[in-house]
Amino acid sequence: MHSLRPALLAVLVTLTACQTPAAPPAPPSATAAVSQPRPVATAVQAERVRLAWADAGVLTPFRVSTAGPGGATLISLVYDTLTWKDETGIIPWLATRWTIGPDATTYTFSIAPNVVWHDGRPLTAADVAFTFDTYRQTPYRWMTTEMVARAEATSPSEVTIILKRPFAAFLEDIAGVAPIIPKHVWESVTDPRTYDGPNATIGSGPFVLAEYRPTEGSYRLTANRRYFRGEVVVGEFQSLNIPTDTRLAALQQGRIDLINSADASIVDILRGDARLAIYESDPLSIVRLAVNTERAPLNRREVRQAIMYAIDRATIAEVVTKGAPVVGSAGVIPPSSPWYNPEVRHYPYDPEAARALLRGEQLTIELLADPSYREPELMAPMLQAVGITLVIKRADSATRTALLREGNFQLAEVQHIGVGGDPDFLRRWYAGEEANDFAQGSIFTNAEFDQLAREAAATVDVQQRRAIVNRIQALLAEELPTIVLYHRRFYWAYDRTVFAPVTTWGGLMNGIPFPHNKLAFLRRG
Numbered sequence: 216m217h218s219l220r221p222a223l224l225a226v227l228v229t230l231t232a233c234q235t236p237a238a239p240p241a242p243p244s245a246t247a248a249v250s251q252p253r254p255v256a257t258a259v260q261a262e263r264v265r266l267a268w269a270d271a272g273v274l275t276p277f278r279v280s281t282a283g284p285g286g287a288t289l290i291s292l293v294y295d296t297l298t299w300k301d302e303t304g305i306i307p308w309l310a311t312r313w314t315i316g317p318d319a320t321t322y323t324f325s326i327a328p329n330v331v332w333h334d335g336r337p338l339t340a341a342d343v344a345f346t347f348d349t350y351r352q353t354p355y356r357w358m359t360t361e362m363v364a365r366a367e368a369t370s371p372s373e374v375t376i377i378l379k380r381p382f383a384a385f386l387e388d389i390a391g392v393a394p395i396i397p398k399h400v401w402e403s404v405t406d407p408r409t410y411d412g413p414n415a416t417i418g419s420g421p422f423v424l425a426e427y428r429p430t431e432g433s434y435r436l437t438a439n440r441r442y443f444r445g446e447v448v449v450g451e452f453q454s455l456n457i458p459t460d461t462r463l464a465a466l467q468q469g470r471i472d473l474i475n476s477a478d479a480s481i482v483d484i485l486r487g488d489a490r491l492a493i494y495e496s497d498p499l500s501i502v503r504l505a506v507n508t509e510r511a512p513l514n515r516r517e518v519r520q521a522i523m524y525a526i527d528r529a530t531i532a533e534v535v536t537k538g539a540p541v542v543g544s545a546g547v548i549p550p551s552s553p554w555y556n557p558e559v560r561h562y563p564y565d566p567e568a569a570r571a572l573l574r575g576e577q578l579t580i581e582l583l584a585d586p587s588y589r590e591p592e593l594m595a596p597m598l599q600a601v602g603i604t605l606v607i608k609r610a611d612s613a614t615r616t617a618l619l620r621e622g623n624f625q626l627a628e629v630q631h632i633g634v635g636g637d638p639d640f641l642r643r644w645y646a647g648e649e650a651n652d653f654a655q656g657s658i659f660t661n662a663e664f665d666q667l668a669r670e671a672a673a674t675v676d677v678q679q680r681r682a683i684v685n686r687i688q689a690l691l692a693e694e695l696p697t698i699v700l701y702h703r704r705f706y707w708a709y710d711r712t713v714f715a716p717v718t719t720w721g722g723l724m725n726g727i728p729f730p731h732n733k734l735a736f737l738r739r740g
Contacts, residue, residue: 270432294394294418432456479538499635505656532701543699546688619656636726642668659696
């Protein structure tokens, strides 16, 4: 969600009227505009920062992995977007200002001066127009831009993007997510999905990709000394493929500088450490059961509701995360979001209510889950107590993703990010537009939901849109095409001598609760 919305008349949008995540949206100013982001916490100057993560594929928008947000986050360090986000909201980035047409389908962006690609060529509005036209043919893997009809460079410093229809999330989910690519590199490329030339990863971002080792799944990025947004104070950023169970030891031994965990016990482990600190993210990661509503017996609403009542979600969250539970809303949007509707139907732990819905029927349901997930064993006896036998089917990530995309499952546990930003993610799930491999499996055919989702996407008035999003949540809470177990916080352990985390409003880009926002590497203030 963002605080900037087009009015019914063409307006010049303020780039400073943003708010904290818990505040309601505010209308834009009619005249104010700025050309620089607001300063945030001071970055730490360091020779290098080493992140523990997994292989994210080749760092082009057409080849990066969609197995989680790691690739999209690395892309954001190498490439830039028209807008960006800091801890208070949407801010200018490649675009210094923008205007929105009266029908909310025309966006005109002024491009920052003196921006150069990593090879020294100037970045102009022609690159921006080329980018969006290219994505119409070969999409950016992390986020669809299908609502863009065309883009036109009206001068070297001004580009107009025309949408097929109004899209309320455009400034956050498209302008703030789609990486701008150099026309002089890609205009002669026949198939961007296979191109691997030496210039394939040229961007304009704060870091230059110096090395990718696919056999190791590791990356080395070096500082862009000509970065237009200011001095990059970290000489090198590395993403190293380190097994999850050895990351804490690697951090304590000084072989890595930044790791994350969903296990709150890491806070106590590192308490009092003079060098290492903990950054606790907002609970923008979701642990949920994707429901195949087209397969019996889950095609019956009363069965889905019985499952919701039968599971002690707070206890499961506490046992697995070892922290204070953030039980999920039946309406899916997390309680920390300004789009959250507290009036939706609630499902307390109530086995008797579950039994009443099932009326003595005995059911067997197969649950698809990752081998590492602990929730299935905790849920099984709870469901058994109300007459549901849970058959747990374990599958690795690639197999599980394929089965989820195919709809070849009954019930599946999924864990992923992306629920902290604009609420259009709900439409994307059920429209089949979600790119994140870990968020697949949303199957729900419902005419009312489809209509509401389309209305919410196209409604640019914040208060009108809020009312629609509230209705969507109420509908989801009744129908339960997804059963939210809980929301997770990430506990990022880091070496405070080389890194200072940045909190991003609503999560990086489209809801990624990571602290290595590119602002964390820039001298500012």
